[in-house]
Amino acid sequence: MKILIIEDEYALYESIFAYFTGDGNICEYAPNFDIASEKIELYSYDCILLDLGLPGGEGLDLLSQLKKSNKKDGVLIISARHSLDDRLSGLDLGADDYLVKPFHLSELKARVTAIVRRKNFDGDNVICFNEIKVDISAMKIIVNDKPVILTKKEFDLLVYFLSNKNKVVTKNAMAEHLWGDEMDMSDDFDFIYTHVKNLKKKLAEAGAKDYIKSVYGIGYKFIAT
Amino acid sequence: MKLSTQYNRVNILISSIILIITGVIYYFFIHLILTNKLDKDLAVEEEEIRQYTNTYQKLPLPVSYLDQQVSYSNLPVNSNNIREFSNTSYLNQKENEQEPGRTLVTTVNLNNKNIQVTITKSRVESEDLVRVILLITLGVTVILLVSLFLINRFVLSRLWMPFYNTLKRIKSFEVTKMEAVNGDPTKIDEFIELNQSVDAMANRVKQDYRELKSFTDNASHEMMTPLAVINSKLDSLLQTEPFTAQQGALLEDIYQATGRLSRLHQSLLLLAKIENNLIMDSQEIDLKNLVESKVRQFQELFERSGLATEVKLSNKTVIMSRYLADIVLNNLFSNAVRHNLQGGKIVIELSDTGLVISNTGKNFNEKDRLFDRFSKSNESEGMGLGLAITKQVCILYGYHITYSQMNDMHQFSIFFNPED
Numbered sequence: 290m291k292i293l294i295i296e297d298e299y300a301l302y303e304s305i306f307a308y309f310t311g312d313g314n315i316c317e318y319a320p321n322f323d324i325a326s327e328k329i330e331l332y333s334y335d336c337i338l339l340d341l342g343l344p345g346g347e348g349l350d351l352l353s354q355l356k357k358s359n360k361k362d363g364v365l366i367i368s369a370r371h372s373l374d375d376r377l378s379g380l381d382l383g384a385d386d387y388l389v390k391p392f393h394l395s396e397l398k399a400r401v402t403a404i405v406r407r408k409n410f411d412g413d414n415v416i417c418f419n420e421i422k423v424d425i426s427a428m429k430i431i432v433n434d435k436p437v438i439l440t441k442k443e444f445d446l447l448v449y450f451l452s453n454k455n456k457v458v459t460k461n462a463m464a465e466h467l468w469g470d471e472m473d474m475s476d477d478f479d480f481i482y483t484h485v486k487n488l489k490k491k492l493a494e495a496g497a498k499d500y501i502k503s504v505y506g507i508g509y510k511f512i513a514t
Numbered sequence: 515m516k517l518s519t520q521y522n523r524v525n526i527l528i529s530s531i532i533l534i535i536t537g538v539i540y541y542f543f544i545h546l547i548l549t550n551k552l553d554k555d556l557a558v559e560e561e562e563i564r565q566y567t568n569t570y571q572k573l574p575l576p577v578s579y580l581d582q583q584v585s586y587s588n589l590p591v592n593s594n595n596i597r598e599f600s601n602t603s604y605l606n607q608k609e610n611e612q613e614p615g616r617t618l619v620t621t622v623n624l625n626n627k628n629i630q631v632t633i634t635k636s637r638v639e640s641e642d643l644v645r646v647i648l649l650i651t652l653g654v655t656v657i658l659l660v661s662l663f664l665i666n667r668f669v670l671s672r673l674w675m676p677f678y679n680t681l682k683r684i685k686s687f688e689v690t691k692m693e694a695v696n697g698d699p700t701k702i703d704e705f706i707e708l709n710q711s712v713d714a715m716a717n718r719v720k721q722d723y724r725e726l727k728s729f730t731d732n733a734s735h736e737m738m739t740p741l742a743v744i745n746s747k748l749d750s751l752l753q754t755e756p757f758t759a760q761q762g763a764l765l766e767d768i769y770q771a772t773g774r775l776s777r778l779h780q781s782l783l784l785l786a787k788i789e790n791n792l793i794m795d796s797q798e799i800d801l802k803n804l805v806e807s808k809v810r811q812f813q814e815l816f817e818r819s820g821l822a823t824e825v826k827l828s829n830k831t832v833i834m835s836r837y838l839a840d841i842v843l844n845n846l847f848s849n850a851v852r853h854n855l856q857g858g859k860i861v862i863e864l865s866d867t868g869l870v871i872s873n874t875g876k877n878f879n880e881k882d883r884l885f886d887r888f889s890k891s892n893e894s895e896g897m898g899l900g901l902a903i904t905k906q907v908c909i910l911y912g913y914h915i916t917y918s919q920m921n922d923m924h925q926f927s928i929f930f931n932p933e934d
Binding site for chain 2: 298300301303304305307308311369377389390391392393394395442456457459461462468479480504505506507508510
């Protein structure tokens with residue numbers, strides 16, 4: 290994936306860059322409005338991470354610029370402004386998703402992957418990983434050519450893991466992904482344990498390898514190598 | 515008591531007292547003057563009788579006119595001369611009734627005999643005069659009082675009109691509304707000054723509010739950014755395995771604390787936003803539908819705690835922000851789960867009048883502070899902001915939320931039309 294990170298906070302860019310590049314992705318960096326505007330004009334990206342509060346201009350204007358030049362880049366807004374108006378106007382202007390700071394890098398990766406997948410595979414939205422095939426639009430899992438029945442949460446978890454291969458994903462991030470941060474049950478991780486256990490069991494029964502490892506009680510890691 | 519009422523009361527009381535005193539003094543003086551005049555008439559009459567007696571050496575005939583009677587009687591030889599006026603009553607022969615009169619009793623000397631002369635004059639006319647004067651005075655008094663009252667009533671209330679308008683403006687003043695509020699034009703200096711002061715104050719308050727608001731916005735943005743950096747660095751740090759078990763435990767603690775901090779921050783911002791009425795996306799919401807989907811969403815949590823649910827929903831739509839409706843339901847539902855007993859019960863009832871969520875649970879003490887910020891029971895994992903936010907949302911939309919405990923059921927009720 291080719292990704293443009295428009296973000297004035299360098300430390301944050303570094304983390305995102307480090308998290309994304311390991312996977313064969315290319316990341317470019319725009320620390321302010323003018324550079325961002327120029328890059329958007331000159332190149333095409335699979336996904337643009339757009340911070341709304343930028344030095345030199347309003348992030349939403351970049352969105353309008355993108356639409357004006359008829360570009361099909363995916364856009365994910367990342368903003369500290371937890372404002373409904375911003376969210377709505379951002380989505381109205383054609384952003385694909387909206388993520389509020391602070392966020393988990395795993396969540397960011399999952400969302401970016403989802404956006405890019407939607408853009409690239411029109412209609413045929415399938416992730417293949419070794420013996421596991423995930424049909425996103427039909428919500429079906431096939432392992433070794435045999436269908437596996439998963440619950441909605443287990444399905445979401447698997448897709449989440451596949452977007453964050455070889456990364457340690459915290460239970461915090463998983464809870465927020467599955468239940469949303471507003472449910473405020475994220476201090477209670479027994480659910481995660483149960484869901485991961487069931488997912489591992491079902492995959493193992495279908496003959497898949499045991500990819501999901503627990504990491505120090507903090508979270509899990511989907512080991513792809 | 516209104517200012518004009520108070521003023522009226524004093525004004526009318528004092529005016530009445532002065533007018534009454536004036537009336538009394540008036541009455542007495544006129545009475546005195548009229549009596550003096552009668553006495554003079556009587557003295558003239560006496561003088562005539564005396565001259566007649568001196569000239570003709572006999573008494574004039576004891577005549578009696580309509581309003582004057584003269585009578586004589588003999589006195590003992592050595593009696594003293596007397597001369598005195600008095601108020602009497604006499605018989606008016608023509609009309610055959612007793613009438614008030616003024617009498618002069620005097621003596622004349624005729625042929626060395628003392629003869630007592632009694633002259634009586636009617637007082638009826640002077641009494642009538644006094645009465646007419648009194649009535650006129652009273653009439654004037656009444657007219658004066660009534661006109662004073664009317665003036666106070668109508669002119670004063672019109673004079674005070676600008677004041678009440680200003681008062682109304684102050685009452686309806688809302689700091690979040692940015693439009694200027696102008697007073698009615700008035701010619702009265704005091705009210706002009708009042709209006710100017712009110713306007714100046716309103717502007718100052720608005721200015722302060724704007725500054726505070728932009729400070730909050732900026733502060734939130736500035737705080738969120740480092741928090742986002744911490745979070746992302748933690749995520750990056752986590753990828754640099756392997757760790758020892760001890761490091762893993764430390765990392766988990768840091769994760770928990772960061773998560774709490776950002777949730778706390780978001781809740782506080784949300785609370786501030788609701789209080790300042792900055793959430794605009796009011797729309798018609800099918801509450802039955804929303805509650806049903808919320809029940810589905812929480813199903814897993816219910817099952818894990820072994821909670822029996824009882825859901826009774828009827829159709830109800832409300833006008834509110836979907837986002838806030840979601841938050842309110844989330845808060846109430848999570849509370850009902852979090853403070854429940856293992857194997858307890860949750861009852862959710864939605865009717866046209868309100869939404870009632872009751873759950874089994876332990877007793878707790880801080881019932882009065884339930885809706886306060888940061889009030890929570892010791893074992894609660896929450897931040898103590900959920901119910902504060904819920905209450906603010908209810909206030910925003912004019913709903914009423916109450917807590918009550920029946921047996922071991924804790925019950926939260928939201929009434930959509932508290933006035934009914």
